[in-house]
Structures are given as structure tokens and as C-alpha cells.
Amino acid sequence: MPIALSRVDDRLVHGQVVIGWGRSLGISLIVLVDEGVAASAWEQDLYRMAVPAGVELRFATVAEAASHLDEWQGSPVRTMLLTGDVETMVALHRAAPAIVHKINLGGIHHRPGRRERLPYVYLTDDELHALEAVEASGAKVSAQDLPTTAPVALKALA
Amino acid sequence: MTGGWRALLRLMAVQGSWNYERMLGVGMGYAAEPLLEDLKTVDPVRHGEAVVRSAEFFNCNPNLAGLALGATARAEYEAVPGAQIARLRTALCSPLGALGDELFWAGLVTALMGLALVAVVLGAGWWAILGFLVTYNVVRLLTAVWALRTGLDAGMRVGSAIGTSWVPGAAARVGPVAGAAVGLALPLAAAWYLRGFGWTGAVGALAVAAVGAAVTRWFGPSLTSVRFALLAMGLLLFFRWMGL
Amino acid sequence: MTAIAPEAVLLLVVWGTLVALDLVSVPQAMISRPLVAGTVAGWLAGDVEAGLRVGALLELFALDVLPIGAVRYPDFGPAAVAGAALAAGAPWELGLGLSVGLALVLAVLGGWSLKQVRRWNARAIQRRAAALAAGESGAIRVLQYGGIARDAARGALLTGFGLLLAWALSRGVQLDRRTAVGLTLVAVGTALSAAAAGAVRSAGRGARLRWLAAGVAAGTLLAVLR
Numbered sequence: 001m002p003i004a005l006s007r008v009d010d011r012l013v014h015g016q017v018v019i020g021w022g023r024s025l026g027i028s029l030i031v032l033v034d035e036g037v038a039a040s041a042w043e044q045d046l047y048r049m050a051v052p053a054g055v056e057l058r059f060a061t062v063a064e065a066a067s068h069l070d071e072w073q074g075s076p077v078r079t080m081l082l083t084g085d086v087e088t089m090v091a092l093h094r095a096a097p098a099i100v101h102k103i104n105l106g107g108i109h110h111r112p113g114r115r116e117r118l119p120y121v122y123l124t125d126d127e128l129h130a131l132e133a134v135e136a137s138g139a140k141v142s143a144q145d146l147p148t149t150a151p152v153a154l155k156a157l158a
Numbered sequence: 159m160t161g162g163w164r165a166l167l168r169l170m171a172v173q174g175s176w177n178y179e180r181m182l183g184v185g186m187g188y189a190a191e192p193l194l195e196d197l198k199t200v201d202p203v204r205h206g207e208a209v210v211r212s213a214e215f216f217n218c219n220p221n222l223a224g225l226a227l228g229a230t231a232r233a234e235y236e237a238v239p240g241a242q243i244a245r246l247r248t249a250l251c252s253p254l255g256a257l258g259d260e261l262f263w264a265g266l267v268t269a270l271m272g273l274a275l276v277a278v279v280l281g282a283g284w285w286a287i288l289g290f291l292v293t294y295n296v297v298r299l300l301t302a303v304w305a306l307r308t309g310l311d312a313g314m315r316v317g318s319a320i321g322t323s324w325v326p327g328a329a330a331r332v333g334p335v336a337g338a339a340v341g342l343a344l345p346l347a348a349a350w351y352l353r354g355f356g357w358t359g360a361v362g363a364l365a366v367a368a369v370g371a372a373v374t375r376w377f378g379p380s381l382t383s384v385r386f387a388l389l390a391m392g393l394l395l396f397f398r399w400m401g402l
Numbered sequence: 403m404t405a406i407a408p409e410a411v412l413l414l415v416v417w418g419t420l421v422a423l424d425l426v427s428v429p430q431a432m433i434s435r436p437l438v439a440g441t442v443a444g445w446l447a448g449d450v451e452a453g454l455r456v457g458a459l460l461e462l463f464a465l466d467v468l469p470i471g472a473v474r475y476p477d478f479g480p481a482a483v484a485g486a487a488l489a490a491g492a493p494w495e496l497g498l499g500l501s502v503g504l505a506l507v508l509a510v511l512g513g514w515s516l517k518q519v520r521r522w523n524a525r526a527i528q529r530r531a532a533a534l535a536a537g538e539s540g541a542i543r544v545l546q547y548g549g550i551a552r553d554a555a556r557g558a559l560l561t562g563f564g565l566l567l568a569w570a571l572s573r574g575v576q577l578d579r580r581t582a583v584g585l586t587l588v589a590v591g592t593a594l595s596a597a598a599a600g601a602v603r604s605a606g607r608g609a610r611l612r613w614l615a616a617g618v619a620a621g622t623l624l625a626v627l628r
Contacts, residue, residue, distance in 0.1 A: 110179040264604050268465065371598060390591075
């Protein structure tokens with residue numbers, strides 16, 4: 001399973017991602033899928049700094065990522081897909097339902113219109129419905145901030 | 159711009175109103191207040207907008223928060239478009255969180271605590287605790303001063319200032335030290351506690367440790383080490399109460 | 403906690419409050435580390451050795467916790483204070499198990515209380531959303547002081563409750579020697595497994611893991627030679 005984790009986290013690359021999941025899953029490639037960051041060189045420089053030596057960070061738009069999913073899945077490099085919002089992850093799932101089939105909600109924070117589902121997961125009703133549709137199509141969605149905390153099923157977030 | 163020292167002092171409480179909506183946001187706004195004071199007379203409208211931005215969602219390691227605080231304050235004075243400052247703030251959460259956690263929580267604190275435990279076992283007593291507190295606080299205070307100053311100097315170019323600074327290298331180097339220190343502390347602490355209990359006691363405790371390691375690994379996050387400990391103590395009391 | 407004077411109890415509550423504040427709010431000087439919190443509490447309760455033993459053991463549990471990115475974690479500070487107070491005045495071999503058991507319960511309760519304070523802080527922000535959107539510095543200050551005050555109240559209550567439990571346990575529970583020693587051994591064993599699990603987890607698979615192994619080897623050698 002070379003794509004070892006598909007995570008939604010609006011803080012993008014940070015301690016939980018790098019130290020928490022990266023270490024315990026032995027991740028050596030993180031693909032950050034975000035339209036805004038993919039177009040901004042100085043932001044990429046900042047995110048690159050957050051990644052420890054030995055781990056590669058790549059930036060991609062949804063379209064670029066979608067065209068590489070097969071390749072990443074087939075390669076022996078343990079990879080993490082990281083998006084900043086639900087919408088992007090849902091788009092990746094649609095592009096390759098068999099590859100992006102297990103989605104981890106790691107941190108989605110308050111914004112107008114979003115409601116608290118867990119201390120670290122706030123979702124609008126639309127975002128929740130989009131994730132429910134993803135589950136209905138056979139994927140598994142759960143919230144879990146760190147490998148050391150218990151996962152919470154999507155059903156419990158409604 | 160004045161108010162640097164007051165901002166530094168307020169940064170010590172940057173997590174004072176930690177919450178799940180804005181995380182350090184309000185604390186950052188509180189620390190930014192003295193820095194933004196002069197903007198009030200120069201451009202009151204801009205000052206109001208800057209205050210709003212300063213308290214938005216923010217998250218990073220508190221010891222490096224000064225970099226973001228200083229950089230955004232300077233950008234406000236330089237009249238950088240607000241949307242760009244907001245993007246800088248968001249993007250800074252990432253390296254300041256990851257590098258800071260690596261450097262301090264997973265690195266320095268763990269390393270110093272491992273060494274303090276070793277010193278305690280070797281009989282240093284209060285000196286171990288004093289040494290731990292003094293070393294940690296000297297490093298974090300110097301870091302805080304450096305971070306705020308660097309942020310204020312660099313403004314929007316803070317990214318390259320961090321990249322070329324001592325921080326990434328130190329974050330990478332402190333990890334192995336922390337690993338070695340904790341590794342050193344573990345067997346020494348085990349011997350320190352178990353010495354007086356004879357072979358049966360020591361073997362019993364180490365068996366509990368082995369079972370704990372296996373069981374918490376097997377059950378994963380639903381059985382934390384604290385829960386396992388309470389469970390094991392409860393079982394022991396139950397068996398003793400049954401007369402075993 | 404055979405005979406702790408009323409003044410000492412007051413000092414313990416003050417110390418527990420400071421230690422609780424230190425964990426997240428202010429000043430994060432690491433007095434909240436159980437080794438520090440416990441040893442000072444032991445000294446206040448008249449038994450430094452007991453405080454040191456309780457604090458160091460809880461420290462092993464705390465090494466399994468990384469406070470990264472807003473995750474929820476136990477609060478070992480006030481727990482170490484109450485644990486050290488309970489252990490004070492008795493041989494540590496007998497008192498350690500029960501004291502650490504009490505402290506672990508309080509640490510979990512402390513983690514829960516931290517979550518509540520964070521929720522209250524969020525609600526306070528919602529109440530002042532309009533003032534924040536208008537850029538009122540006064541509102542930011544009120545929220546900040548409110549957050550610190552809530553955390554201080556949390557720490558005082560938690561420590562007070564912990565000391566009350568410690569007092570009740572010291573009064574109401576008389577363990578025979580075998581049970582007391584058994585509890586201590588279980589506490590030591592589980593603490594060692596916690597610290598080992600935390601060390602391996604944060605070591606990853608690179609250089610840090612090799613250094614950890616080297617440290618364990620050196621530590622074992624040193625322990626055998628001593």
C-alpha cells in the first residue's frame with residue numbers, strides 16, 4: 001500500500017502530519033494537493049521547511065495529482081496524500097475511487113457555516129454530505145488526529 | 159515601531175486563551191497589540207484591519223510564534239495587502255509548527271528530560287531538576303528574543319530568514335540526542351526503581367512492561383498506556399481482594 | 403500524607419494551580435513536567451524522596467505524550483502534586499503504586515478539564531465575535547485574561563480535588579504489604595512500557611532509532627555496573 005494515508009488537514013504540513021503520522025507510517029513522500037499552494041513559490045518554500053530530511057514534499061493541483069495517483073500507488077515509496085479541504089479530497093477520490101478509498105479527517109477548523117463535530121473537525125452540512133456520498137461509493141471516512149488517538153467513524157460526526 | 163519587549167512578554171502567554179476555534183489566534187492578537195500601537199496614529203483604518211487579522215486562527219509551536227508575530231506586524235506597517243498577510247500567516251503555521259515541535263517538544267524537552275532522569279538516578283536530586291529548568295528556559299527565552307527580532311527584521315521575507323537560520327539544522331540534530339538520552343534513562347530508571355524488590359519483583363515488573371508494550375500495540379489508540387496502567391492496577395486489586 | 407499542615411495544603415494548591423497554568427497557558431517554563439511538579443510537591447509535603455519517586459515515574463508516562471498540534475493529552479502536573487502528597491511520609495516502596503494510580507486518574511481528569519476550558523474559550527470568542535470583527539483590542543484582552551483565569555480555576559479545582567482524594571485514600575485505604583508492593587511493581591512496569599512505547603514511536607526509522615538503541619545499550623551497561 002504505497003499511498004499509506006489520505007488526509008484532510010487545513011494546517012497542511014505540521015507536527016501531527018510530520019512527526020505523528022509520517023514517523024509511525026514511515027512516509028517518505030508527501031504530496032500536498034492544493035490549487036493555491038501549487039501556484040505560489042514562496043508558500044511552497046515555507047511548507048518545504050516543515051518537512052524533515054529524508055522526506056520529499058511535492059506540490060500538485062487536483063488535475064496533476066489525479067494523473068499521478070496510479071503511479072504513486074504502484075511505486076514502493078510510502079506516500080501521504082494531503083489536502084487542505086474536503087472538496088479537494090473528494091475530487092481525488094472521484095478521480096481514483098479504488099486508490100483514494102480510505103480518507104482520514106485530521107483537522108478541519110472553524111469557519112462561518114461550519115459546525116463542531118469533534119474538537120478538531122468542523123464541517124458544513126454540504127461537506128458532511130459530500131463525505132457521506134464518498135462513503136456510499138465504497139470508501140471509508142474517519143476522523144483521527146494522531147495514530148495514538150482513537151478513530152471516529154463518519155457516522156458519528158453527523 | 160515600539161513595544162517589542164511588551165510583545166515579547168505577552169508572547170509568554172500566547173496560548174493563554176487556547177481554543178478549538180482559533181487556537182493561538184487570540185493570544186497572537188494579544189501579543190500583537192503593543193507592536194501595532196504606533197500604526198493607530200499613522201493609519202487608524204489600517205490599524206483596525208490589522209488588529210482583526212492579528213487575532214484570526216493561528217497555530218504553531220509557542221516558542222517560535224515570535225517569527226510570525228514580528229513578520230506580520232512589519233508587513234502591516236509596510237502596507238502589504240491584507241490578503242497576502244493572511245496567506246503568510248496561514249503558511250507560517252506549517253514550518254513554525256513542524257520545526258518547533260520537532261525542535262522543542264520531540265527534541266529539546268525530551269532530551270533534557272532524559273538527561274534529568276539519568277541525573278536523578280545517579281543521585282543529583284535537586285540539581286537535576288534545576289539544571290533541566292535553567293537549561294530549557296535559557297534556550298527558549300533566547301529563542302523567543304531571536305524569533306521576534308528576526309520576524310520584525312524580515313517581514314514578508316521571513317520564510318527565507320527561517321530557512322537560512324539555525325532552526326532547521328538544530329531541529330534535525332536534536333532528535334538523535336533525544337533518542338539517546340531517553341534510551342540511556344530507561345534501563346537506569348528501571349534499575350533504580352526495581353533494585354530493592356529482589357529478582358521476583360523485578361522480573362514481575364518487567365513482565366508487566368512487556369505485556370503492556372504488546373497489548374497497547376495490539377489494541378492501538380483505544381488502549382493508551384495510562385489506561386493500561388489503570389487496568390492492570392485494577393486487576394491486581396481485584397485479585398488481591400479475591401484472596402489470590 | 404500522614405500529617406500535612408494546613409499551610410502546606412494551601413501551598414500545594416497554589417503550586418498545583420501554577421503547574422496547571424504552565425502546561426498550556428503561561429509561561430510554559432516546564433514546571434508542569436511531573437518530575438518538577440512532583441518533587442516540589444514532595445518537598446512542600448515534607449518528603450522530597452517520595453515526590454521525586456512519584457514525579458520520575460509519572461515522567462516516564464509523560465514521555466509517551468507529545469503535545470503536538472492541538473491534540474488532547476493528560477495533564478500530569480496537578481496529578482503529580484496530589485500523588486506526591488499522598489506518597490509523602492511513607493516508605494516509597496509501599497506508597498508509590500497507590501499514589502501513581504491516583505495521579506493517573508487525575509491526569510486523565512485533567513486532560514478532560516483542559517478540553518472543557520478550550521470549549522469555554524471558544525464560546526467566549528463566539529460571544530465577542532462582533533467586537534473581534536470590529537478590531538477592538540479591548541475584546542482581545544478580555545478574552546485572553548478570561549482564558550487564563552479559566553485555566554487557573556481549573557488548576558486550583560483539580561489540585562484541590564486531588565488532595566481531597568489523597569486525604570480520603572490515606573484515611574480509608576489500608577493496603578497490606580503484598581498488595582502495596584504489587585501495586586508499586588505494576589506502576590513501575592506500566593511506566594516503563596509507556597516510556598519505551600513513546601521512545602520507539604517518536605524515534606521513527608532513521609538515525610534517532612539507532613541512537614535510541616545505543617542509549618539503551620549504554621544505559622543497561624551502566625545499570626549493571628552500578
